[in-house]
Amino acid sequence: MKQKIHLSGIIIKHEKLEQIKLNIPDNIYIAEASTPYANYYGQLPRTAKPNSIFLFTKKFHFLEELICFSSSVEKCLFERINIACAIVESGGKQYPAIRIKNFPDYSQLAKLEICLQEKNIKFVEKIHLDERVKTIVSKPFVLEEIEPNFYLDLIEEHKGYFVVERHFDPEEFEASIAQIRYNGICKLFDAEQGAVYSGGKLIHLIRIFSESLDLDMLKCLSKEFSKL
Incomplete structure (x- = not known):
């Protein structure tokens, strides 16, 4: 029988994030890792999109805070998503974000935004990122x-x-x-x-x-x- 070890920690990457432009009510800034596992797949990843999605927030939200309401977010989306907190470093600045994986499809991003706003999450409308950024995901x-x-x-x-x-x-x-x-x-x-x-x-x-x-x-x- 496998023994599960539950820990909390961080993964640090230097990667390229590209903005996802969607026709949603609030023009919030959403970005996606465009070349995940680049050293394995090369510059054309074979993984199915969406990949790691970053929703940029006006303040930092701790991992424990996100876990507390992640179950209600999952229920809202009718899918099991993987939620984490993140800091994106670019141009000498740090931008807080919520990182989402295992997201069903882009069409439900508007629903995700509504779910998170119901938890008093406030999003950033516009930022400028360098071509390559540092992401620290907790x-x-x-x-x-x-x-x-x-x-x-x-x-x-x-x-x-x-x-x-x-x-x-x-x-x-x-x-x-x-x-x-x-x-x-x-x-x-x-x-x-x-x-x-x-x-x-x-x-x-x-x-x-x-x-x-x-x-x-x-x-x-x-x-x-x-x-x-």
């Missing part, structure tokens, strides 16, 4: 520890994690990924940094996405990261 994790320091995600398919000693700066992290991919020792993958809080301490993680994900692959990548 979310709940449900993991299975398959071996010490190696985990599989029990909510999102094809995702796993391994523990590293520290956080890498963006340039160092990108260079490490490029070196591992160039060597071709491990299977094709996409990687991002993350962290969870467990047992009174912060644990740094590397999140791996791959349709060929298994323990051997996680161990291969962990070994290559430790070398670098």
Whole structure:
């Protein structure tokens, strides 16, 4: 029987967000990750849209606050969505947002807006984002520890994690990924940094996405990261 581990933490990405322009009553600013898992799929992702959707808010809302009313939002949409809080960094500024995954389709975004406004969420009408931004998503994790320091995600398919000693700066992290991919020792993958809080301490993680994900692959990548 799988033992579920429930944790809260963050995933940090450097990605491209594109505005979603919709004909809805309130002209709020909504953006979507246009190239999710870019290091795996290349610049033409094969995942079905919608992907990660960001609704920008006038103030920051904590993860616990969103979880408190997420069940009523899901009921309103008649679908099971994945809701999290986020900060988007662009041009030296930070913009609070609500990140939504597993969203049914674009046509229901207006309904989502109404649901969230009923919870006194106020949205931003217009912002300017750089071509590439930093997103910090605070979310709940449900993991299975398959071996010490190696985990599989029990909510999102094809995702796993391994523990590293520290956080890498963006340039160092990108260079490490490029070196591992160039060597071709491990299977094709996409990687991002993350962290969870467990047992009174912060644990740094590397999140791996791959349709060929298994323990051997996680161990291969962990070994290559430790070398670098």
